[in-house]
Amino acid sequence: MTASTVAASTADPAVGSPSESPAGARGHNAAAPRGGRDGNPFRARQRRLYIPFVAPAFVLYLAFLIVPLAGTFWISLHKWPGSGPMQWEGTRNYTYLLHDPVFLHSFRNTLVLLFGAGAATFALSFGLTMLLRDMVGRSTARSIIFFPNIVPALVLSILWGFLFQADGLVNKILGLIGVHHPPAWLAQNHLYSMILLGVVWTSTGFYTTIIMAAVDRIPPYLYEDCALAGANAWQRFRHVTLPLSWDVIGICAVLWTINAIKTFEFVLAMAGSSSGLPTPEVWTVSLYAYASAFASSGVPQYGLAAADSIVTLVLVAVLVFLIRRVMRRDTIEF
Amino acid sequence: MKRNRHIRVVVTACIAGALAMTSAACGKSSTSAGSDGGKELTYWSMYKEGEPAQVALKASIGAFTKQTGIKVHVQWQGRDVLTKLQPTLNRKPAADLFDRNLAPVKSLMVPAGTASDLTDVLSTQIPGENKTIGDVLPDSYRSLGEVNKKLVVLPYNVVATGFWYNAAKFPTLAASPPKTWDDLQKLLDTQKAAGHAPLALDADIPDYNAYWYTSMVVSQLGVNSFHKAAGDKTGATWDQPGYLKAAQQIQKLASGGYFVSGYKASKFPAIQQKWANNKADFVIMGSWLPGEVKTYAAAGFKYASFPIPGNGTTASPVPSTAYGWVIPTKAAHRTAAEKLIAFLYGKAQMQSFADSTSTISARSDTTPSDAVAGAVASMKTNGTYQTDDAVNQDYADWWTKVFEPLDDKLITGNLTATAFIAKLKSQSVDYWKHAL
Amino acid sequence: MSTINAIRGLRRHRTQRTGPFQRFLGAPLVWLFVAFNVAVLAWLLLSSTKTTRDLIATPWSLPHAIQWDNFARAWSAGNFGPAALNSAVLVAGTAAATIAVAAPAGYALSRLGARSAEGMTSLFAIGLGIPAQAIFLPLYAVMNSLGLVDSLWGLGLLYTATSMPFAVFFLTGFFRSLPAELEEAAALDGATPWYTFWRIMLPLARSGLVTLLLLNVIGHWGETFFALVFIQSQSLQTLPLAMLGFLQQMQYSGADWGGMFAGIAIVVLPIVVLYIWLGRRIIEGMTLGSGK
Incomplete structure (x- = not known):
């Protein structure tokens, strides 16, 4: 339930389709502003609106996000317990991170979440999208799929406990079908996988909703033609769905990267008690920052938390840049 | 209340330097906080509205205002009280008095010198009684609020950690608790042989796992032994035999099937719930346990506890935590705050707080509830020490990053005692080499 | 691109789009997923009307008596x-x-x-x-x-x-x-x-x-x-x-x-x-x- 993390993550998926929708609208918009650039008096007057229109949003953004971010960078060069004088450390917090096995493990966990859970989420989202495309009751289904995003992480963590603990529902069902020695789902060595499962479950609803919106815009005749040409489901996906929703997938990949790296609430909620932290075995980089600053005892290490946040942000920036590079190609007009 | 909020907003607005980054000058002068006439104070509480503790405190504070005419502006902040207060402590504390346990005060306030020494408050006379606070506060409790002989938290109630069980099932145990780990081992073996699960533990909570090893080390090697090893940058202390022995004891419990099945793959409070429903016999936990499980415990459950067993020569002191009063160094209304503390230390007030919360009162002449009576008695005979040997306070980062992950593995049977000690040593050496 | 054009060239009449896989295996899977989500919401609401004892001991049962008091x-x-x-x-x-x-x-x-x-x-x-x-x-x-x-x-x-x-x-x-x-x-x-x-x-x-x-x-x-x-x-x-x-x-x-x-x-x-x-x-x- 925490923070704008959720605000952003809840909100994010919607970005996809309208902004980069593959449909022809794009052609228009490219033309519209450019057409006006030379000498059209209406255009000239219109452009006078630019600064007053953008300025309020930009000022807010600058004052409450960019300036504090610069502050965070400054803090990351210090040792600071949150009040009182700051002690200059230079890059020491950063070199410490490189040597801290817990950070490296958290970093690895984050990458596993990013790529492992990411692959699962996207595979499931595409699967659901394809299945939902022709189903009766699709709009009901897609609304309900979105629903886990509204439920607080705390509830999910309790639910996961009741489902997967030693005498939980899953093991009872497995017992009924003859599996008497099921894995210890919530034991330390499996706990992170169970957390990933929860993340995949909630995220799938999200990305399905976006990808569906994009796929909906693909004219049905293309699929009909495909079917006629004897293409199977995979071929239809490969040659129609994928290329025609490519831009939206690119946006989804960016959003996923950002949200995956910011994931921490569900992990924190799995800790079980209100004040404690979960075992470092399941930390992500976000949780690492949180733990450094908010541990229930000990001197808060805000410098370290800030350094971790900056590293995280750099990771986001690099990945987003790479995704954009990899995904870039010509828009298909249809 | 409304006026108070206004005051706080003004005060808060004035602490521009609190975060050391802003230099924005504060033009407004603080009109209200200035003179300490001893006629009012602001108290931020660690309790939330509706809790039994809050109800009791509210009534007492009402009585205080009635008797003294001193107005108390209370904010029921909850457990995050210090986190919220901290930014204001350097200039003008937003509260003159608050309550908390030692750990956060020690790490957030003591280094910055923002917590005042309350030793002199001990000589304050309790209104209507012929005693001072120091007269009724035992040394074993007082020491729980001290850092370097300075009393920064004046204890109000105490949490004691021990082995909890159902006295209805073990009627004789109160009179003859196990004195040594061997005695305990025998008791556990008997229970196991009879087909019972002797031990409960929610092993998904690292802090609960840690109770076992830390208390075992301290009972073997004495108070401060774990603390010393934790702070040893060479790691050599871990080679002393007592540390391995304690680990071996835990390994034996973990691999011997003494813990109730599922303890390593459940989510809190699943195992605690089993214990409260007689599916496991003993659990190491703080004295909040009876209060916490009462809503789902089996009918007729009689809460009782015995202390961590000793090493055969000496009884083990009781791992304890004190919750109590803190006055920031720069509090504007110190006199009034001290008066309130003295008033709340009155016997009637302390007794009513203890009764309604079922906690252990720090005042020695109050009557404890049945559930905690045993814990009170063992603190009296065995003495106390800081829970986890204060390592979670003083070496919190090491505790979380090095000790607890290894300890989790030890107690869930994923690491042998020898490997535990070896890794603890090597990882600690490595940790201290790079520590910030 | 070329694939699409090729397919476009073959454009004919409307046909059945769903294959047997989708109808007999896919749709039930989707509804299973949907049902799980609905069950979670229902579980949340049901749990809010149970006593703490019931909730922890038998998380999946129906409430014995509805606890509006909660x-x-x-x-x-x-x-x-x-x-x-x-x-x-x-x-x-x-x-x-x-x-x-x-x-x-x-x-x-x-x-x-x-x-x-x-x-x-x-x-x-x-x-x-x-x-x-x-x-x-x-x-x-x-x-x-x-x-x-x-x-x-x-x-x-x-x-x-x-x-x-x-x-x-x-x-x-x-x-x-x-x-x-x-x-x-x-x-x-x-x-x-x-x-x-x-x-x-x-x-x-x-x-x-x-x-x-x-x-x-x-x-x-x-x-x-x-x-x-x-x-x-x-x-x-x-x-x-x-x-x-x-x-x-x-x-x-x-x-x-x-x-x-x-x-x-x-x-x-x-x-x-x-x-x-x-x-x-x-x-x-x-x-x-x-x-x-």
Whole structure:
């Protein structure tokens, strides 16, 4: 339930389709502003609106996000317990991170979440999208799929406990079908996988909703033609769905990267008690920052938390840049 | 209340330097906080509205205002009280008095010198009684609020950690608790042989796992032994035999099937719930346990506890935590705050707080509830020490990053005692080499 | 490209689109997924009417007797009443302010052809990646110097500001996808640029605005972190803070899972209702490039 993390993550998926929708609208918009650039008096007057229109949003953004971010960078060069004088450390917090096995493990966990859970989420989202495309009751289904995003992480963590603990529902069902020695789902060595499962479950609803919106815009005749040409489901996906929703997938990949790296609430909620932290075995980089600053005892290490946040942000920036590079190609007009 | 909020907003607005980054000058002068006439104070509480503790405190504070005419502006902040207060402590504390346990005060306030020494408050006379606070506060409790002989938290109630069980099932145990780990081992073996699960533990909570090893080390090697090893940058202390022995004891419990099945793959409070429903016999936990499980415990459950067993020569002191009063160094209304503390230390007030919360009162002449009576008695005979040997306070980062992950593995049977000690040593050496 | 053209060439009549796989294996799988989600909501609501004992001992059974008391307790002990009012005002105000600020910006960035628009849009997009925990300390300094700590106005302003990256990014994309013809026609008719924005483009973007509004409300309704840091007075606490306070009481005053689930239900239900009511708009907003 925490923070704008959720605000952003809840909100994010919607970005996809309208902004980069593959449909022809794009052609228009490219033309519209450019057409006006030379000498059209209406255009000239219109452009006078630019600064007053953008300025309020930009000022807010600058004052409450960019300036504090610069502050965070400054803090990351210090040792600071949150009040009182700051002690200059230079890059020491950063070199410490490189040597801290817990950070490296958290970093690895984050990458596993990013790529492992990411692959699962996207595979499931595409699967659901394809299945939902022709189903009766699709709009009901897609609304309900979105629903886990509204439920607080705390509830999910309790639910996961009741489902997967030693005498939980899953093991009872497995017992009924003859599996008497099921894995210890919530034991330390499996706990992170169970957390990933929860993340995949909630995220799938999200990305399905976006990808569906994009796929909906693909004219049905293309699929009909495909079917006629004897293409199977995979071929239809490969040659129609994928290329025609490519831009939206690119946006989804960016959003996923950002949200995956910011994931921490569900992990924190799995800790079980209100004040404690979960075992470092399941930390992500976000949780690492949180733990450094908010541990229930000990001197808060805000410098370290800030350094971790900056590293995280750099990771986001690099990945987003790479995704954009990899995904870039010509828009298909249809 | 409304006026108070206004005051706080003004005060808060004035602490521009609190975060050391802003230099924005504060033009407004603080009109209200200035003179300490001893006629009012602001108290931020660690309790939330509706809790039994809050109800009791509210009534007492009402009585205080009635008797003294001193107005108390209370904010029921909850457990995050210090986190919220901290930014204001350097200039003008937003509260003159608050309550908390030692750990956060020690790490957030003591280094910055923002917590005042309350030793002199001990000589304050309790209104209507012929005693001072120091007269009724035992040394074993007082020491729980001290850092370097300075009393920064004046204890109000105490949490004691021990082995909890159902006295209805073990009627004789109160009179003859196990004195040594061997005695305990025998008791556990008997229970196991009879087909019972002797031990409960929610092993998904690292802090609960840690109770076992830390208390075992301290009972073997004495108070401060774990603390010393934790702070040893060479790691050599871990080679002393007592540390391995304690680990071996835990390994034996973990691999011997003494813990109730599922303890390593459940989510809190699943195992605690089993214990409260007689599916496991003993659990190491703080004295909040009876209060916490009462809503789902089996009918007729009689809460009782015995202390961590000793090493055969000496009884083990009781791992304890004190919750109590803190006055920031720069509090504007110190006199009034001290008066309130003295008033709340009155016997009637302390007794009513203890009764309604079922906690252990720090005042020695109050009557404890049945559930905690045993814990009170063992603190009296065995003495106390800081829970986890204060390592979670003083070496919190090491505790979380090095000790607890290894300890989790030890107690869930994923690491042998020898490997535990070896890794603890090597990882600690490595940790201290790079520590910030 | 070539594949598509080839397929296009083969275009014939309408045919059966669903294969046997989809009908007999796929659809049940989807409905299983859907059923799981519905079951979770039902479980949440059922749990909120059970006693703590029942809830923990038999999490999957039906309640023995419905405990309406759970809701009463959560409401009064957690002080949910005033908190709900604070939350409602705060969230509504934030959503309105976000749209008021972001809509002109999104419009300007997408349709006015300014040279800096592209870079500006990217700049906003980068902001999506900034986690709240990364900036809260310096933010405290900013808020403090503005006298905005412990004030609903301050928190609302903060919510609005931190909504900017997504809101602007989203609306820029949305405005960009609107047809240009109407705008051009308006220009030919001699409409002022302001009129064009206010009377033509904004109504066209309605479904996008509603989507943004809804997502914004959903996001802030449960926001805990900033609220925890920046609100101190009880009288100003929001619903998630009330919920948190209620949770904190449990260790000493007895685990109250029934009350906790009731509290969670109180927090979640308004959003579920809002979502059901406006949910279609989200999908519409996502799907449609052009509003009606």
